[in-house]
Amino acid sequence: MEITRFAPSPNGSLHLGHAYAAIVAHDIAMARGGQFIVRLEDIDGARSRPELATEFAEDLAWLGLEWDAVPAQSTRLASYADAAERLRAAGVLYPCTCTRAEIAAAATVHGPEGPVYPGTCRGRSVDPTGAAWRLDVAKAMELAGPLSWEDELASIQRARPDLLGDVVLVRKDAPASYHLAATLDDAADGVTLVTRGRDLFAASHVHRLLQHLLDLPVPRWHHNPLLLDESGEKLAKRRGSTSLADRRKAGEDGAALAQALREQRFPAGISLG
Numbered sequence: 001m002e003i004t005r006f007a008p009s010p011n012g013s014l015h016l017g018h019a020y021a022a023i024v025a026h027d028i029a030m031a032r033g034g035q036f037i038v039r040l041e042d043i044d045g046a047r048s049r050p051e052l053a054t055e056f057a058e059d060l061a062w063l064g065l066e067w068d069a070v071p072a073q074s075t076r077l078a079s080y081a082d083a084a085e086r087l088r089a090a091g092v093l094y095p096c097t098c099t100r101a102e103i104a105a106a107a108t109v110h111g112p113e114g115p116v117y118p119g120t121c122r123g124r125s126v127d128p129t130g131a132a133w134r135l136d137v138a139k140a141m142e143l144a145g146p147l148s149w150e151d152e153l154a155s156i157q158r159a160r161p162d163l164l165g166d167v168v169l170v171r172k173d174a175p176a177s178y179h180l181a182a183t184l185d186d187a188a189d190g191v192t193l194v195t196r197g198r199d200l201f202a203a204s205h206v207h208r209l210l211q212h213l214l215d216l217p218v219p220r221w222h223h224n225p226l227l228l229d230e231s232g233e234k235l236a237k238r239r240g241s242t243s244l245a246d247r248r249k250a251g252e253d254g255a256a257l258a259q260a261l262r263e264q265r266f267p268a269g270i271s272l273g
Helices: 016-031 052-062 077-089 100-106 137-144 178-188 203-213 244-249 254-262
Strands: 003-006 035-038 093-096 132-135 148-151 155-158 168-170 193-197 220-224
Touching: 003 016, 003 193, 016 035, 016 193, 016 220, 016 244, 016 254, 035 052, 052 244, 077 093, 077 132, 077 168, 077 178, 093 168, 132 203, 137 203, 148 203, 168 178, 178 203, 244 254
Parallel strands: 003 035, 148 220, 193 220
Antiparallel strands: 093 132, 132 168, 148 155
16 A cells, blocks of 8 residues: 655745645555555754644645644654664764854865765764764665665666765754654655655655665655746745645635646746756
8 A cells, every 4th residue: 555645844834835745645645545644844943833733734624635644753752862873883873063164164075955064073083962963874885785766757766875975864953854754754654655856856865775774664755846936946935935824814725726736737936847
């Protein structure tokens, strides 16, 4: 049975980009006689707003979607700590105190997510108190050997986690980074098809490596196109993209909007790319 998921962060209202992502995941699961689940990624400290959980549920119901709720990330902190300890014991995690500015200044390579960490703290003595913990990608890849993963739209991929460098798995300000938390959560929830935007395609290289290191099941992936605004940028909360809640409260027909998104009939100024 195909199990897909939609995993929003409650740090701002949902917009059309979220609606499109949720509809893609929902419709694939329904077409295959599967299950569509919704999970809150709510470990982003003070930015997480618990009251948005209700708003999200109202938005998805307004779109005409049906789902099963699973435990939020904030209930899974022990699993993140356990996984991090396993990776430390395997010798593939190291503490890092570098700031974003220091990394930007020292980086000589840019990858899919920006400056690639140059390994400043790798191999040196660092006080772990208050430090982030990074994955030693070279050592992890040596332990894992060649790996591959499958995207439904882009076919079989050779895993290249080195493209992102030594990513952070345990943040200074949160129990886990997106890479570690999402990988563990998808395994715990039995997700068989990870649907998300093309902007996260490169992250799947890292997630495939983590699945191997932590003995997790390997799903398939489906990286769909993104909704773009008139400037060619993806829709984002921080740029004030019109929220679903505002559309819903203004009396717009949610089911009709969902059908328009399925048919790729987007509002003026919005395109798929």
